[in-house]
Amino acid sequence: MYKILKKRDLNPVITLMEVEAPRMAASAKPGQFLIVRAHEKGERIPLTICDFDSSKGTVTIVTQVVGASSRQICHLNEGDSFTDFVGPLGEPSEFVHMSGEKLSGMRFLFIAGGLGTAPVYPQVKFLHSMGASVDVIIGAKSSSLLIFEEEMKAVCNNLYICTDDGSAGRKGLVTEVMKELLEADGLQKGNQHYKCYDHAVAIGPMIMMKFVTLAAKPFGIPLTVSLNTLMVDGTGMCGACRVTVGGKSRFACVEGPEFDAYQVDFEEAMRRQTMYRSIETEADHNCKIGLH
Numbered sequence: 001m002y003k004i005l006k007k008r009d010l011n012p013v014i015t016l017m018e019v020e021a022p023r024m025a026a027s028a029k030p031g032q033f034l035i036v037r038a039h040e041k042g043e044r045i046p047l048t049i050c051d052f053d054s055s056k057g058t059v060t061i062v063t064q065v066v067g068a069s070s071r072q073i074c075h076l077n078e079g080d081s082f083t084d085f086v087g088p089l090g091e092p093s094e095f096v097h098m099s100g101e102k103l104s105g106m107r108f109l110f111i112a113g114g115l116g117t118a119p120v121y122p123q124v125k126f127l128h129s130m131g132a133s134v135d136v137i138i139g140a141k142s143s144s145l146l147i148f149e150e151e152m153k154a155v156c157n158n159l160y161i162c163t164d165d166g167s168a169g170r171k172g173l174v175t176e177v178m179k180e181l182l183e184a185d186g187l188q189k190g191n192q193h194y195k196c197y198d199h200a201v202a203i204g205p206m207i208m209m210k211f212v213t214l215a216a217k218p219f220g221i222p223l224t225v226s227l228n229t230l231m232v233d234g235t236g237m238c239g240a241c242r243v244t245v246g247g248k249s250r251f252a253c254v255e256g257p258e259f260d261a262y263q264v265d266f267e268e269a270m271r272r273q274t275m276y277r278s279i280e281t282e283a284d285h286n287c288k289i290g291l292h
Helices: 022-027 068-074 114-129 149-153 174-182 206-219 266-273 277-283
Strands: 002-011 014-020 033-037 045-053 058-064 084-089 107-113 133-140 158-163 199-203 223-226 242-245 248-251 258-260
Touching: 022 045, 022 058, 022 084, 033 058, 045 068, 045 084, 045 114, 058 068, 058 114, 107 114, 107 174, 107 206, 114 133, 114 149, 114 199, 133 149, 133 174, 149 158, 158 174, 174 206, 199 206, 206 223, 206 266, 242 266
Parallel strands: 107 133, 107 199, 133 158, 199 223
Antiparallel strands: 002 014, 014 058, 033 045, 033 084, 045 058, 223 258, 242 248
């Protein structure tokens, strides 16, 4: 059993949990995910690893209530345990394999949307520890839905906040800020060629990643996206995470979840996200017939 050591509600629908899992904490890397099961009859739920501490033997996850199974997870409290807590799964972020010497001279731009801020955090934290320069854009519907703002400030060079309603940071879309930052790429400063960023990473809702990709493409910057929202069973056996990347069928669970954004068929990926919507709605329905 995997005990919940700490629980914190980040907002009314998003909960953070620090879980005792020493073996996973010792081998986890940025970009990977895990599978949890709240109880013996619970559904297998894939969740991105938000943070890990090998010295404490803990792994941190963040869950948003979107249906019956995620609600069961969020109802667990400190001292409770998960029946299953399996991982790390998936391929780590590509820059994990780069040398510290190379990373220390690179500049990264991360674009995080909503819950996507959680998987962005360990990547930014890792790059910061390697001496890389990292800027982060976080987008949310409103200030009440922003997460990891203070944590991100501690590990990035510049943090840009966007909200749909303007209740925090700048009112507008993450793509608008990204374009402004990328427009400086390639400018001349004196006699030197100034390059803002070597690589960009976008993690968030599928529609956000699609438009980030469209906006970034004219700038020619390498861009990585995470298709973690497609995953269901976490092993590739169910096929729900199958997506076309570069004209070939790929499985986000076992070959990802991160891919070259310019090669992803986002229209197909967004259609796949709707496959289980009716089943999830039925599972989350509480029948009140006959109740008084």
